[in-house]
Amino acid sequence: MINHLPVYLVALSALVCWTPVIGSGHYEPNWDSLDKRPIPAWYDEAKFGIFIHWGVYSVPAFGSEWFWNKWEQKLKPYVNFMKRNYPPGFTYADFAPHFTAEFYDPDHWVDIFENSGAKYVVLTSKHHEGFTNWPSNVSFNWNSMDVGPKRDLVGELAVAIRKKKDLHFGLYHSLFEWFNPLFLKDKANHFQTRYFPVEKSIPELYELVTTYKPDVVWSDGAHTNWTYWKSPEFLAWLYNDSPVKDTVVTNDRWGDVMCKHGDFWTCHDRYNPGHLLPHKWENCMPIDTGSWGFRRNTDLSSYLTIEEIITILVETISCGGNLLMNVGPTHDGRIIPIFEERLWQVGRWLKVNGEAIYGTKPWTHQNDTLTKQLWYTSKKNSAGSVDVYAITLAWPNKGLLRLGAATATAQTQVTLLGYPEPVNYKQESSGLLIYAPLIPTSVMPCQWGWTFKLTNLKQKYPYQQFDF
Known part of the structure; x- marks a missing residue:
């Protein structure tokens, strides 16, 4: 041949x-x-x-x-x-x-x-x-x-x-x-x-x-x-x-x-x-x-x-x-x-x-047991604390996203990347409940996955823990 x-x-x-x-x-x-x-x-x-x-x-x-x-x-x-x-x-x-x-x-x-x-x-x-x-x-x-x-x-x-x-x-x-x-x-x-x-x-x-x-x-x-x-x-x-x-x-x-x-x-x-x-x-x-x-x-x-x-x-x-x-x-x-x-x-x-995505490190949890289509990353911010990113691959059902891995403090803030206004949340015994903005997904910044940024959570860890 x-x-x-x-x-x-x-x-x-x-x-x-x-x-x-x-x-x-x-x-x-x-x-x-x-x-x-x-x-x-x-x-x-x-x-x-x-x-x-x-x-x-x-x-x-x-x-x-x-x-x-x-x-x-x-x-x-x-x-x-x-x-x-x-x-x-x-x-x-x-x-x-x-x-x-x-x-x-x-x-x-x-x-x-x-x-x-x-x-x-x-x-x-x-x-x-x-x-x-x-x-x-x-x-x-x-x-x-x-x-x-x-x-x-x-x-x-x-x-x-x-x-x-x-x-x-x-x-x-x-x-x-x-x-x-x-x-x-x-x-x-x-x-x-x-x-x-x-x-x-x-x-x-x-x-x-x-x-x-x-x-x-x-x-x-x-x-x-x-x-x-x-x-x-x-x-x-x-x-x-x-x-x-x-x-x-x-x-x-x-x-x-x-x-x-x-x-x-x-x-x-x-x-x-x-x-x-x-x-x-x-x-x-x-x-x-x-x-x-x-x-x-x-x-x-x-x-x-x-x-x-x-x-x-x-x-x-x-x-x-x-x-x-x-x-x-x-x-x-x-x-x-x-x-x-x-x-x-x-x-x-x-x-x-x-x-x-860029410059992030793994968080203490990689995904969430309550929300199967959600994954976490984290990054040290300019204040020296750690911001956590909760990336959901499906828009929250009825605008409610419950995170079993995150616990809020009195200083916690939640934002949605690409969305100009703060996002409301409530800490419950079963997890952190996020109230997603009530706007049509068709006008969201991007329709293939959404990121909620969580600052000042209760969870702390040595940042160097995940340096490779």
């Missing part, structure tokens, strides 16, 4: 340039030492980011971004798709010239992301297919400068993002590649050899960091033992000596250490535990529930509604996580209208309710 692979050239002479000096800083290349590094504050404060899956798989745009792998496995839908639409002998590499990106306008993308309320953007620099979206020194003829767009897609987006003061730039990188001959050689040797990480994957990481200086290094694909990748050596360099050592954050996908090590845990795709974790974590999830990359064979029911997205966002932030929401551009560089609409809707909601 697939009779040739992309041409890989391992530039051994380039390896010297990307070999770090380990141990020059105070983090040693072991997990005990690396886990002691405090996470840079910007990441926990940001709360919401945009993920972008874009590559050669955006050309067939069928099934998912795992198109090549599933075709190679001879799965019937993929085999039939190729038989119907492409001539005999057509290979996956033949898709690359059609990855054209002629409508790719990084400034327009960044405007969309900024309007969504996101505070960081993570672009796939390379997925498991091995195609690099930058002119990598170790990916000859299988990168976006040599074939397809003939552009540095990573570099152009980095420049556009850095024009915005409130956006951080991040990069996803797959450590492994399905069909790279060096990886297959190591696999055949039961990973007792390390040709692929030494000559291909790890040099790419050094190249990405030194060239583009990302504030997020989002690793993926490292399902083998971490000793094969020698991940702690790279991370020690990243934290001690790299140009982003003071700002960079990394996830937990550096081998078989998921949900164990890393600045933030992802554990698995769409991770949303529904309760507070003792470690910073991130929920990465696609708007198209069936794929991370753009796909043509989808329908409306596959896209999350704005109500579903806001629910996921609120649950995630309340439990101490960040939300990284994914869009998949087309092969020619467009973010399709339904993705743009969802991002605009999230941005509209955050313009009203962002105070309850």
